[in-house]
Amino acid sequence: QQQVKQSPQSLIVQKGGISIINCAYENTAFDYFPWYQQFPGKGPALLIAIRPDVSEKKEGRFTISFNKSAKQFSLHIMDSQPGDSATYFCAASRRRSSYKLIFGSGTRLLVRP
Amino acid sequence: DAGVIQSPRHEVTEMGQEVTLRCKPISGHNSLFWYRQTMMRGLELLIYFNNNVPIDDSGMPEDRFSAKMPNASFSTLKIQPSEPRDSAVYFCASSLWEGSGNTIYFGEGSWLTVV
Numbered sequence: 001q002q003q004v005k006q007s008p009q010s011l012i013v014q015k016g017g018i019s020i021i022n023c024a025y026e027n028t029a030f031d032y033f034p035w036y037q038q039f040p041g042k043g044p045a046l047l048i049a050i051r052p053d054v055s056e057k058k059e060g061r062f063t064i065s066f067n068k069s070a071k072q073f074s075l076h077i078m079d080s081q082p083g084d085s086a087t088y089f090c091a092a093s094r095r096r097s098s099y100k101l102i103f104g105s106g107t108r109l110l111v112r113p
Numbered sequence: 114d115a116g117v118i119q120s121p122r123h124e125v126t127e128m129g130q131e132v133t134l135r136c137k138p139i140s141g142h143n144s145l146f147w148y149r150q151t152m153m154r155g156l157e158l159l160i161y162f163n164n165n166v167p168i169d170d171s172g173m174p175e176d177r178f179s180a181k182m183p184n185a186s187f188s189t190l191k192i193q194p195s196e197p198r199d200s201a202v203y204f205c206a207s208s209l210w211e212g213s214g215n216t217i218y219f220g221e222g223s224w225l226t227v228v
Contacts, residue, residue: 034216041221041222042221042222043117043204043206043219043220043221043222044156044204044219045218045219046216046217046218049216089155089156097169098215099144099146099161099163099168099169099208099210099215100158100161100169101158101217103155103156104155105155106155106156
């Protein structure tokens with residue numbers, strides 16, 4: 001119930017294409033869903049986050065889509081660029097222990113020029 | 114502003130030796146986290162401090178691991194004795210706790226190799 005399942009494990013996209021990463025969860029008590037971006041040799045950094053009271057959040061080329069009934073959320077990267085090549089982690093936390101982020105296993109994205 | 118500062122960035126040590134990892138959180142942050150990242154287990158929360166007090170250490174793997182936060186600007190994670198399976202990247206992170214959904218800021222990590 002504490003797991004967040006992320007797919008795919010790796011993704012190769014051509015420059016200009018759309019990158020889509022999916023996550024699923026079981027625990028309906030989760031109420032905060034961030035995405036973190038990690039470049040090689042660096043720590044993860046918050047990219048964008050959503051709460052379950054909205055179905056979509058967009059920041060620039062990055063969009064989170066949230067489906068509460070299906071208990072799924074996804075990250076869409078529009079017009080993918082080589083500089084987006086990184087590992088992306090979804091995460092979730094619940095109100096009662098909101099400090100505790102449960103991370104997905106990560107998706108390694110490679111955007112080819 | 115300086116981010117979360119960790120040291121050392123890289124450490125290679127022999128099995129059985131003591132390892133001490135250090136962290137300086139972002140000034141003004143009241144929450145500090147130690148995470149471990151491995152290929153097999155991904156990102157795992159080891160321990161969480163709020164206002165220098167350990168709140169949740171359920172992720173600390175065993176008694177060989179200990180963490181302290183003597184003041185708001187410094188924390189250590191100690192492994193004694195170290196074992197090869199402790200090889201991982203250890204991240205310190207900090208946050209200004211204001212309820213659910215706080216942004217957690219990670220350091221660049223301490224890469225530990227135990228041979």
